[in-house]
Amino acid sequence: MITIGKKIGIIILITITSIVLLHVVLGFWIENRLEDLLNNNTEGSYQIGYSGIDLHSLFNGATIERLEIKPNTGIHDQAVSIYGTTRRVEINGLQWMKLLTGKTLQIKDMILERPEFTVYISTDTTRRREPGKSFQNLFKNIISAAELQGFYLESGRVKFLKFDANDTIQYASIDRVDIEALNIETDSVIMSYIIPFQLGRIKTHFAGIQYQPDEFSIITADSVSFDSQTEDFSASNVSMKLTNDWIDVSRQMGDQQDIIEFDLKKLKINNLVAKSTLYDTLDIEASSIYIDSLILKDHRNKNIPRKNEPVKPLFAGMIRQIPFPLNVDSVVISNSHISYTELGEGRTEPGTLQFGNLNGRFSRITTSPAIQGPLEKIEATISGNINGNASIQLELLIPYEDDRFYAHAKISNMNALVLNKTIMPLADVRISSGKIHGIELTMDANSNTSGNSLNLDYENLGVELLIENKNDPGQRYGFLSGLFNTAIRQNNLPSENGYKSANYVTTRNLKRGPFNFMWQSIKEGMVVIIPSNTASLFINKSKK
Structure with missing residues (x-):
């Protein structure tokens, strides 16, 4: 039981x-x-x-x-x-x-x-x-x-x-x-x-x-982040480095072209509306883009043969070539540096032109023709220094309707000897003395030419001609230097008689971009103000 x-x-x-x-x-x-x-x-x-x-x-x-x-x-x-x-x-x-x-x-x-x-x-x-x-x-x-x-x-x-x-x-x-x-x-x-x-x-x-x-470059980034709630995109410590020295890379490439390196501390895009994957097919609509501490290096070796290069556009044309839709209210650049280094034909040492402490703002950038019409133009202001010395102010107006721009640039006081690091490796000349009180350039540029005016205020300008001698690269032509110094305008100040400014037309090198066009315009204005015998020594060997 x-x-x-x-x-x-x-x-x-x-x-x-x-x-x-x-x-x-x-x-x-x-x-x-x-x-x-x-x-x-x-x-x-x-x-x-x-x-x-x-x-x-x-x-x-x-x-x-x-x-x-x-x-x-x-x-x-x-x-x-x-x-x-x-x-x-x-x-x-x-x-x-x-x-x-x-x-x-x-x-x-x-x-x-x-x-x-x-x-x-x-x-x-x-x-x-x-x-x-x-x-x-x-x-x-x-x-x-x-x-x-x-x-x-x-x-x-x-x-x-x-x-x-x-x-x-x-x-x-x-x-x-x-x-x-x-x-x-x-x-x-x-x-x-x-x-x-x-x-x-x-x-x-x-x-x-x-x-x-x-095989020539490596791109790295410490981090890339996106948050759809805050609509913020950021990238930090982005860089593109060359695998070898840039001159060696130019020889390996076998074709004369711009060789680029860069370091970017911070990129931030605010109020980014995600209209694409952000990985394969970009479509950027945002209120602002911030570029902080960009160091951009552009190199060119003119001893390398040049193949047929395409015609390079100016600013508006560059925007039209952006391969993805872009609509941004403003692009802000801070604490950035850009340098252009050129190894002249037959030269062994390159010359460098540096723009440092660059801060600027570009307003109303878009690739959409429907939006470009009402906006009419891009406005930009940039400030910085040249070769760590003189300050520079640049204002740009860039119409959307055609490939042209208006520029107004002012460069402040500087010791003329600061330019030797740019000039000496490219030409048989050295500035021995001089004080530049200011340079002011205005440009009305289209895709082929620019109507320019240049004021160049300086005093006590002295020049030495150099012998291109590997054993003594600093050797100078004493007698010829004296002759050239008697031929140049050693002082050009508004307060003195004989002050000279320049109004002239510059024909653009179509294989170069807008910033090269500005530099070319400044050099040609110098030829007008400083007698051409000396000015041509500054320019001829850096021309193509």
């Missing part, structure tokens, strides 16, 4: 056993449902696999171990292919009751921990290569398997490899990727962000970026 106590014990045992079995069966079923749903996207181009699923207590979440992602096709079958692994995926807020009754996986958020992606990109330029869109499709495959509110990618890494039929080479990498996407609407696909859905907010942060576009 079974006592009541034994009956209760049996009932409890059966209940516990049933609960355990139910837990096991339910857990097994949920795991299978998760697996089916993760790979049930028949339109997906990626396969998702993993080593195991560990359900949390009460089935309110799961940990997916060693998740792997790979395309359905081989590397050589696509222009862009992405392979990925992540150590762990955390799923929180799993709605397992809805999983039992429905066909969708509803969760609160998904966290990819330390994923690593390898992107293979074909070198075949006839194939469409858009790694940004490939990442969008990848995340679309992962996220569309569920209905979730938040997606987090933490401490990810990416490396980019280019391939052809014979070889595969790594050319870019990102040391850390963090993505936070909130309030995701998976039934509304929008391709503006790397997570291609309607979002309440997305934050992205990339750190340790390195990209080698060719």
Whole structure:
């Protein structure tokens, strides 16, 4: 006879056993449902696999171990292919009751921990290569398997490899990727962000970026960040460095062209409206762009043969050539430096012209013809110094309707000897004395010519002619220097008789840009004011 106590014990045992079995069966079923749903996207181009699923207590979440992602096709079958692994995926807020009754996986958020992606990109330029869109499709495959509110990618890494039929080479990498996407609407696909859905907010942060576009240069950035809620985009410590000394690079390239290096401390775009992926196809609409502490170096070796160069536009033409839509109220430049270094034909030492402590503002820049009409023109003001000495003020008006500009430049007092670092390596001349009290230039320039006026105020100008001698590069022609100094106007001051200013027309070198046009106009004005015998020595050897 079974006592009541034994009956209760049996009932409890059966209940516990049933609960355990139910837990096991339910857990097994949920795991299978998760697996089916993760790979049930028949339109997906990626396969998702993993080593195991560990359900949390009460089935309110799961940990997916060693998740792997790979395309359905081989590397050589696509222009862009992405392979990925992540150590762990955390799923929180799993709605397992809805999983039992429905066909969708509803969760609160998904966290990819330390994923690593390898992107293979074909070198075949006839194939469409858009790694940004490939990442969008990848995340679309992962996220569309569920209905979730938040997606987090933490401490990810990416490396980019280019391939052809014979070889595969790594050319870019990102040391850390963090993505936070909130309030995701998976039934509304929008391709503006790397997570291609309607979002309440997305934050992205990339750190340790390195990209080698060719064998001559390497581009790096400490960080690049974007927050859709504040509409702020920022990049810090961005640089493009040469792999060798610039003269060596110019020889390796075998074609005379501008060789550029730069360092940029900070780039910030405020009130950025994301109309594109920001990765492949830019479309920038913003209130302002701030460029802080840009150091730009432009080099040219005139000893290298020059191939046929295209005609270079002026400012408005440069804006028309921007390959993506741009609409910005203002661009602000602060604490920046630009230098132009030229190795003259037959020379061994380059000359450098430096513009330092540059601060400026460009207003109303747009590539849209519909917006350009009402705006009419770009206005710009720039201030700085030349060769670390004289201050310079520049005002620009740039009409949108044609490729022309109006410029007004003023250069303050400076010791004329400061110009020797620019002049001596390019011509057989050295300034021995002189004080420049001011230079004022106005230009009304079109794509071919400029009507100019120049005031050049100076006193006690002295010049020495140099012998180009490797053993004694500073040797001078004493007698000829004396003759030239008697031929030049040693003083040109408004307070003295014989003061001279220049009104003249400069014909533009169509293979050079607008700033070269300004420098060319100043030099030609000097030829008018300073007798041409001496002025030509300043200019002839730097002309093409």
